[in-house]
Amino acid sequence: xxxxxxxxxxxxxxxxxxxxxxxxxxxxxxxxxxxxxxxxxxxxxxxxxxxxxxxxxxxxxxxxxxxxxxxxxxxxxxxxxxxxxxxxxxxxxxxxxxxxxxxxxxxxxxxxxxxxxxxxxxxxxxxxxxxxxxxxxxxxxxxxxxxxxxxxxxxxxxxxxxxxxxxxxxxxxxxxxxxxxxxxxxxxxxxxxxxxxxxxxxxxxxxxxxxxxxxxxxxxxxxxxxxxxxxxxxxxxxxxxxxxxxxxxxxxxxxxxxxxxxxxxxxxxxxxxxxxxxxxxxxxxxxxxxxxxxxxxxxxxxxxxxxxxxxxxxxxxxxxxxxxxxxxxxxxxxxxxxxxxxxxxxxxxxxxxxxxxxxxxxxxxxxxxxxxxxxxxxxxxxxxxxxxxxxxxxxxxxxx
Numbered sequence: 001x002x003x004x005x006x007x008x009x010x011x012x013x014x015x016x017x018x019x020x021x022x023x024x025x026x027x028x029x030x031x032x033x034x035x036x037x038x039x040x041x042x043x044x045x046x047x048x049x050x051x052x053x054x055x056x057x058x059x060x061x062x063x064x065x066x067x068x069x070x071x072x073x074x075x076x077x078x079x080x081x082x083x084x085x086x087x088x089x090x091x092x093x094x095x096x097x098x099x100x101x102x103x104x105x106x107x108x109x110x111x112x113x114x115x116x117x118x119x120x121x122x123x124x125x126x127x128x129x130x131x132x133x134x135x136x137x138x139x140x141x142x143x144x145x146x147x148x149x150x151x152x153x154x155x156x157x158x159x160x161x162x163x164x165x166x167x168x169x170x171x172x173x174x175x176x177x178x179x180x181x182x183x184x185x186x187x188x189x190x191x192x193x194x195x196x197x198x199x200x201x202x203x204x205x206x207x208x209x210x211x212x213x214x215x216x217x218x219x220x221x222x223x224x225x226x227x228x229x230x231x232x233x234x235x236x237x238x239x240x241x242x243x244x245x246x247x248x249x250x251x252x253x254x255x256x257x258x259x260x261x262x263x264x265x266x267x268x269x270x271x272x273x274x275x276x277x278x279x280x281x282x283x284x285x286x287x288x289x290x291x292x293x294x295x296x297x298x299x300x301x302x303x304x305x306x307x308x309x310x311x312x313x314x315x316x317x318x319x320x321x322x323x324x325x326x327x328x329x330x331x332x333x334x335x336x337x338x339x340x341x342x343x344x345x346x347x348x349x350x351x352x353x354x355x356x357x358x359x360x361x362x363x364x365x366x367x368x369x370x371x372x373x374x375x376x377x378x379x380x381x382x383x384x385x386x387x388x389x390x391x392x393x394x395x396x397x398x399x400x
Contacts, residue, residue, distance in 0.1 A: 012270035012375045013228050014307065015078070015341075016235050017042075017052040017061065018242055022260025029063060029265075031078070032242070033307060034228070036255045038341055042080030048094075053106075054078065054268035055099040058304045059344065060121065061268075062086075062097050062106050073097065073108060075121055078268070078305045079343035088123030095134040096178065096265070100159070101142040109134040116147060116161070129161030137179045137188075146179040146188055154179050154190050156207075167209030176203070178224060182247075183231045189215065191223040202236050202249075215249040229269040237263040270375030273306035273344065274382070275299070279313065279368040281387035283397040284353075290395050291322075291353040294387065296337060296368050301382075302344030309339040310372040315354065316364060323353035336371070356397060364389045364397075 015031045015038070026048035031040045043049040043063075052063040058078050064071045070091040076083040091111035098107050100118075105125070110117040115128045116136050133147040133155065142159060149155040149166060152175035157164040167188070168176045178191040185207060192203045192214070200223040202216035216222040216236065224237040233244050235255065242255040242262055256262070278297040284290065296313055300306040313335040315321060321330040328337040328350050337350035354364070369384040370377065377383065389399040 013230050013233075014054075014058050014268040014270035014305065014375060016226070016242070016255070016264060017054065017266040017268065018262050018264050019050050019052070020258065020260060020262050026066075029061075029080075030262075031080075032256055033341075034233075034244070034255075034267075038307070039256065039258075040080070040341065042076065043083070049074075050094065050265070051096050052265050053096065053098050054266050055103045056101050056269060057103070057272070058268040058270065059302070060099075060103070061266075062099060062121075064092055064094060064097065064108075066094070070111065073106065073119070077343060079341070079346070081343065086119060086121060086123050088126060089119050090117075090126070093134060096136065098136050098138050098145075100138050101140060107136040107138060107145060109136070116145070129157075131157055131161050131164055135178050137181055139181050140183055140185045146181060148177040148179070152176060154188065154205075154209075165209075167205065168212065180225055180227050181207070182227050183229055189225040189227055189234060191225060193223070202234065216245070216252075217249060218252075224263040224265070226264045226267045228267050235264045235267050270304065270307065272376050272378045273304045273342075273373070274301040274379045275306065275309050275370045275373050275377050276301050276382045277311060277368055277370055277385045279366065279385040279387045281366065281389050281399040283356075283389065283399055285395070290356045290397075292356065292364065292389055292397060292399065293323075294321075294352050294354070294366060296335075296350050296352070297347055298339045298342060298350075298370075299347040300342040300344055301379075304344065304375060306339075306342040306344075307374045308341065308372075309370060309374075310336060311339070311350070311368055312336045312371045313352070313366055313368040315366055316360075319354060321352035321354060323351065325350040325352065328352060356391060356395065361391050361393070364391055 019027045021027045029043045048066045071094045073086040093109040105118045133149045137146040153168040155166045173195045189204045200221040202225045204215045205212040222238045226235040240261045245252045276299040280295045284293045321335045365388045367386040391397045
């Protein structure tokens with residue numbers, strides 16, 4: 001199963017990137033949440049796209065795109081915006097790419113000489129490591145790179161290309177490939193293939209090559225392993241569908257069943273996403289009942305992708321809101337709104353109403369706050385907001 005996997009960066013579990021190879025005219029890159037929700041198409045064009053790799057805080061995704069019969073290195077934001085070719089680079093082999101843990105370099109297999117090569121995201125620092133291979137996987141600590149060597153075995157080397165050491169010893173009709181480090185750097189998961197009769201499994205070994213074991217132990221074809229950033233699970237492809245399993249091979253669970261052929265290519269760390277909450281109130285004169293109209297906003301100030309957020313507004317005691325936006329519910333005394341993925345710099349609004357006839361005259365204050373979000377919010381200082389209105393009569397109110 002010739003599908004990519006590479007180094008896992010430690011952290012919370014963010015989105016999984018995968019490729020759908022049945023889209024017209026060829027592969028497109030998608031994102032999905034670890035619970036199987038939020039399938040989002042990130043690329044949509046007439047050029048084959050593949051080999052997505054997120055950096056350590058999931059603020060940029062590197063990938064390959066074909067143009068004029070050759071593949072080139074590109075980057076984009078995790079929501080698919082900002083797609084741009086990396087300048088200064090040569091053509092690349094259609095194979096996995098990976099980021100250094102500090103985000104300053106991308107490693108790939110050069111189409112010019114088939115060596116593993118590094119380049120900075122801005123196109124500077126193009127350097128061949130002088131080693132032949134593909135599917136490079138940078139270790140979480142940054143000191144090593146695992147890869148598949150020309151004998152179709154897993155090898156490791158120092159990040160500068162020195163000290164190459166082969167870890168597996170497959171031959172003949174068996175091969176290994178697509179290595180992926182565990183987030184703590186102690187193990188490497190990889191795909192094993194037998195070509196006659198055709199078979200594929202997910203294997204795991206210690207970082208020194210010892211303890212090689214069949215992890216998936218499937219009666220069907222499995223491959224394309226990708227370790228979760230928290231180290232507890234592995235994403236993989238099983239009979240063309242996306243699956244996850246526990247790190248010990250138990251608990252195989254289908255993540256998504258999508259017609260056609262999909263394969264996992266990266267499991268991104270969640271990073272951090274700062275949720276800024278805003279609440280605005282306005283008096284409105286409806287056809288039947290005047291009301292106070294509220295807009296509650298969840299704004300992602302970054303740096304990472306906000307996978308989900310929940311905001312709750314505290315209403316006057318005993319009051320229930322009406323005119324709720326999709327994703328919002330109300331019980332006496334509160335409104336709760338659930339938001340899906342929001343890219344860094346983006347925002348999402350929800351609205352609700354409080355009929356004036358149900359409110360006492362005088363001041364009406366509603367407060368809103370973040371009650372849950374994923375990934376972690378590094379700045380709780382901006383997690384709340386309030387809006388005050390003065391109700392003069394049942395048909396007259398002012399808000400500030």
